[in-house]
Amino acid sequence: MAFPDRIERTVELVQPPAKVWAALTTAEGLGTWFGNGATVDLREGGEAKLTWDSGDQATLHIERVDEPALFAFTWGINGLAADDPRRTYVEFTLEPAGAGTRLRMIESGFAQLTEDAYRKAFESNTDGWKHELGELVEYLNAA
Helix, strand or coil, rough: CCCCCCEEEEEEEECCCHHHHHHCCCHEEEEEEEECCEEEEECCCCCEECCCCCEEEEEEEEEEEEECEEEEEEEECCCCCCCCCCCEEECCCCCCEEEEEEEEEECHHHHHCCCHHHHHHHHHHHHHHHHHHHHHHHHHCCC
């Protein structure tokens, strides 16, 4: 059975790319809209660590940094053991759109999973990105 391998979302934002970039790549930004706290070593090969009030944590392994146009990372797959080496790749691209920014998010790498693991991870992340990108918009509009 072939599954869709990627989740893709595009959001039109009224803020300029530099402001959106800061929301995606700083501890203040990530720790507000994507988690409840964050640390960020913003460089290729660096890590961002996210924490939530629930006690959940995530480590983002930073793969690409091209300010202010591209930010990409890999992270563990929801539902797999913490030591499982399989990861998905998340890429944010930013492009000017008038006075604002067109933000495109693609998460890929789900096809490497078994059908059961795929279903759990893909559905969870699809719903998660709807929620998280909504929080990003709220964060940017409040700033």
